[in-house]
Amino acid sequence: MTVTHTAHGAAEHALPWWRRYIFSMDHKVIGIQYLFTSMFMAVLGGFLAMLIRMQLGFPTAKFYWAQWLFPGGFANNQIKPDFYLAVVTMHGTIMIFFVLTTALSGGFGNFLIPLQIGARDMAFPFLNMMSYWLYPPAIIVLLASFFVTGGAASAGWTAYPPLSALRNAVPGSQVGQTLWLISLAILIVAFLFGSLNYITTILQLRTRGMSFTRLPLTIWGLFVTAILMLFSFPVLLAGAIMLLFDRTAGTSFFVPGGLVVGNQLVQHTGGNPLLWQHLFWFLGHPEVYVLILPPMGIVSEVMATNARKPIFGYIFMVGSIIAIAFLSFLVWGHHMFISGMNPLLGTGFMVTTLAIAIPSAIKTFNWLATLWRAKIRFHTSMLFAIGFISLFVTGGLTGIFLGSPAIDIYVQDTFFVVAHFHFVMASAALFGIFAGTYHWFPKMFGRMMNERLGRIHFWLTFVGIYATFFPMHFAGIAGMMRRIFSVSIYQHLQGLAWVNIFISLAAFLLGAAQLIFIYNLFRSIFRGPRAERNPWQATTLEWEADSPPPHGNFGPQLPEVHRWPHDFSVPGAPADFIPQTVPAGAVPAAVHGGSEESES
Amino acid sequence: MMPPGETDRAATRTAARNLSLGILLMVVVGGVGSFLIARARWWLPPEASTQAVEIDRLFYTTLAVTGIAFVLVHVLLALFVWQGGRRERAEHFAEHNTLELTYTLVPTAILVTLIAMGSVVWARVHQPAPADALLVEVRAEQFGWLFRYPGADGAFGRYEARLINTRTNPIGLDPADPAGRDDIVVRELHLVANRTVHVRLRSKDVIHSFFIPTFRVKQDAVPGMILNVVFTPNRAGHYEIACAELCGVGHYIMRGKITVEPQQAFDSWLASQAPAAP
Numbered sequence: 037m038t039v040t041h042t043a044h045g046a047a048e049h050a051l052p053w054w055r056r057y058i059f060s061m062d063h064k065v066i067g068i069q070y071l072f073t074s075m076f077m078a079v080l081g082g083f084l085a086m087l088i089r090m091q092l093g094f095p096t097a098k099f100y101w102a103q104w105l106f107p108g109g110f111a112n113n114q115i116k117p118d119f120y121l122a123v124v125t126m127h128g129t130i131m132i133f134f135v136l137t138t139a140l141s142g143g144f145g146n147f148l149i150p151l152q153i154g155a156r157d158m159a160f161p162f163l164n165m166m167s168y169w170l171y172p173p174a175i176i177v178l179l180a181s182f183f184v185t186g187g188a189a190s191a192g193w194t195a196y197p198p199l200s201a202l203r204n205a206v207p208g209s210q211v212g213q214t215l216w217l218i219s220l221a222i223l224i225v226a227f228l229f230g231s232l233n234y235i236t237t238i239l240q241l242r243t244r245g246m247s248f249t250r251l252p253l254t255i256w257g258l259f260v261t262a263i264l265m266l267f268s269f270p271v272l273l274a275g276a277i278m279l280l281f282d283r284t285a286g287t288s289f290f291v292p293g294g295l296v297v298g299n300q301l302v303q304h305t306g307g308n309p310l311l312w313q314h315l316f317w318f319l320g321h322p323e324v325y326v327l328i329l330p331p332m333g334i335v336s337e338v339m340a341t342n343a344r345k346p347i348f349g350y351i352f353m354v355g356s357i358i359a360i361a362f363l364s365f366l367v368w369g370h371h372m373f374i375s376g377m378n379p380l381l382g383t384g385f386m387v388t389t390l391a392i393a394i395p396s397a398i399k400t401f402n403w404l405a406t407l408w409r410a411k412i413r414f415h416t417s418m419l420f421a422i423g424f425i426s427l428f429v430t431g432g433l434t435g436i437f438l439g440s441p442a443i444d445i446y447v448q449d450t451f452f453v454v455a456h457f458h459f460v461m462a463s464a465a466l467f468g469i470f471a472g473t474y475h476w477f478p479k480m481f482g483r484m485m486n487e488r489l490g491r492i493h494f495w496l497t498f499v500g501i502y503a504t505f506f507p508m509h510f511a512g513i514a515g516m517m518r519r520i521f522s523v524s525i526y527q528h529l530q531g532l533a534w535v536n537i538f539i540s541l542a543a544f545l546l547g548a549a550q551l552i553f554i555y556n557l558f559r560s561i562f563r564g565p566r567a568e569r570n571p572w573q574a575t576t577l578e579w580e581a582d583s584p585p586p587h588g589n590f591g592p593q594l595p596e597v598h599r600w601p602h603d604f605s606v607p608g609a610p611a612d613f614i615p616q617t618v619p620a621g622a623v624p625a626a627v628h629g630g631s632e633e634s635e636s
Numbered sequence: 637m638m639p640p641g642e643t644d645r646a647a648t649r650t651a652a653r654n655l656s657l658g659i660l661l662m663v664v665v666g667g668v669g670s671f672l673i674a675r676a677r678w679w680l681p682p683e684a685s686t687q688a689v690e691i692d693r694l695f696y697t698t699l700a701v702t703g704i705a706f707v708l709v710h711v712l713l714a715l716f717v718w719q720g721g722r723r724e725r726a727e728h729f730a731e732h733n734t735l736e737l738t739y740t741l742v743p744t745a746i747l748v749t750l751i752a753m754g755s756v757v758w759a760r761v762h763q764p765a766p767a768d769a770l771l772v773e774v775r776a777e778q779f780g781w782l783f784r785y786p787g788a789d790g791a792f793g794r795y796e797a798r799l800i801n802t803r804t805n806p807i808g809l810d811p812a813d814p815a816g817r818d819d820i821v822v823r824e825l826h827l828v829a830n831r832t833v834h835v836r837l838r839s840k841d842v843i844h845s846f847f848i849p850t851f852r853v854k855q856d857a858v859p860g861m862i863l864n865v866v867f868t869p870n871r872a873g874h875y876e877i878a879c880a881e882l883c884g885v886g887h888y889i890m891r892g893k894i895t896v897e898p899q900q901a902f903d904s905w906l907a908s909q910a911p912a913a914p
Contacts, residue, residue, distance in 0.1 A: 117885045117886070121887075191882065192882045196842075196881070198841065199883060202842070205884055291859075292859055294796070294797040294860070295840065295841055295860075296797050296808075296841060297778070297841045297842070298778075299802065308860060309858055309859060309860065310858065345726045345727065346728065346729075346730040347730075348729065348730060348732075349731055349736050350730065350731075351731075374854050374855050375858070376858045376863050379758065382758060383755050386751060386754055386755065387751055394740060394743055394744055394747065397739060398736065404709065404713060405729070405735065407716035407717065408729070409719070409720075409726065410720045411720065411723045411724065411725055411726040412652065412717065413648070414651035414655065414721070419655065422655065422659075422713065425713060426663055429705075429710070430663070433702040433706055436698055436702055436747075437698050437699075437702070440754035440758075441758045442691055442694055442754055442758040442761060443691060443695050443698060445761065445854050445855075446680075446691055446695070446849075448880070449845060449880040450880070491651075495658070498658070498662075506666075507670070507674075509674075510670070510674040510678040510679070511678065513678065514678045514680070515847075517879070518880075518882070520888035521888040525888060526876055526891060527876050528878075535678055602730065604726065604728070605726040605727065605728045606728055607728055
């Protein structure tokens, strides 16, 4: 193995630049490609969010620049309702599939898995390159839909048929929805390539001594996530193809007979709209854990390193990741309490849904116990890790309302739901990404990021998120429905104008704050001070490699693992951390935890 | 000039204090405080049905439980962050089974209680309608609501999609069916105070959601299905129906009107409506 890879490594340097940086098979390059592409999409998705907030906060204001940018979407310098729906739909689609999933699994998964398990690359480097190179075509197809007849898909990111199936139901359902489905299908294939690769790599290529109880929690998070993706995404792929057939080939999987749309009798018969919802949410719920398990792992590692303490209850942490993943396949019905599904099923889904709060609570308290009696280093990565706990708790607790079907009758499809998932999934996952970026940036680029700018970025983002999403609870409690173009129509929403103005201003601040991050990132890539091999004094294997690691990651000899990843502040040890590669006899091992040698 | 180690320590203490205070002031004080302010202005609409009372009670119970957890976790977080900036050396504290079991079992017990309370309310909301309930059909369409009362015979007439004519026969009533001759089709929903309503909910085109904020009623209207919604309005007055499921460009204007009135007023209103027979 070693010999062939070293030879391969030497050959790599002879490759032309486009084989090294564009069509590369090196997991680190692919990971960074995924991260940069996700960042580009995040800017786009964030910009769409600003358009939504412009309309909801300032419905009567005129935006001359926007009219100039989107001549088709604006009339009289104000956003048109059909374009608004396209913006809402594309914001959700882009952020969930094209930003968070790709950045976490594609970006951090690729970059970290071989480095943290002590491998030279992924098990299937070519498949890995294929996985990345399906992503730009998916983006092109998706963005092209803004320029076709009827505009981009506008049936929401959940694309409920018949709205998404019938061409005259909404303008976005003409060509845009077809492109949306094709784009998603391409991206799903990319995800499946990626997750197969991650699972195989973690199972097969762990270096000597890297047992499962010595895996960093990032790897546990990414491993279980890959399994979730492999089981859940094919279901959405099947659903997407069925919907594509309903739209183009005259099948009727999701469209029942006897419908009249736009004064025209619909020529479908025998389908059921609820079938789509079951298929969609069978993916859709595991998907939110695809977005939260990797951040949980990232945050755990960042927290242990900066608290100079082992993560508390490592085995419970791993167990709760697995429990959450298993339960996530059994809770999809909580998105459908009022969908027309049998109410008895609602009771069952309530039980499984609230059960998932138990492993989530375990994780939260374990993080708290990790911070107890810690000697904290307040690096930017750690600020985001601590912020993650706060966001996860705030968003998780509102999940208890939504998991109870009787309360859900009232709050379902209101901004209460929007507040909930923007805290627990969107913002928390974003904080995981930021924590990971500030933490592993030195390893990725061999330079340090600016900590001062990092702190400013953290504070503006943390305050911005609470200011933006917390008041959405009140809009939801007052009954404000999701995806509405204006709050001026209904009596019960009359008092909400000021809430929406406040939310919009906070959202603009939040969006602007991200420019600081982008500036810091690019400036540090070129101008940051050189990073040492192990700037944070961490224990895991990636810090044994050069910053940035060469092709093949490690020197001629792969590192050997002798202890679990969290030997921080071991009593009697000379330093407050012991890398995983230090043999057991060299220094005292952990008193507790996964170090087998210590018990013999 | 302080020695470099001392400056580091001072910076760490400052960072710990800032984050700790940030969490306490913004999240705990700001979070709880904004809820208290919101209660006055941006809160649940007035209750106007019997199930609204029950759902709100469950909502408040859950709010109390989650509110306590919210404050507890954030206060602990702020405290540990504060202390974490002052310690000289971290403690190697990796496992404690009793502690972990405690915070597994306590949330479990709380959640089991909430599940039990929630399933009682959920089951009660879904009880079948009593025989004397007021039967009315609600049909959603892009972008409005149509209501049909069965008339004196208590039976709805047959309808067919191909017979729908927006102006003369919006429901698509079949003229051959005698049960449909006395059906009354209207654009405004009238209900009787303190009398249970049995809504048969359906849709003409795409999925909508029948949402009456003041009644705490919400049910998707799914094309191809007829769904039963049962509730009891208990305060006379004028209310609104909103659509809560994205249904197209006019989703945000899909408003319906409800009048809840005493039985007598309802009877005379119904008598004044002409049957819809095509």
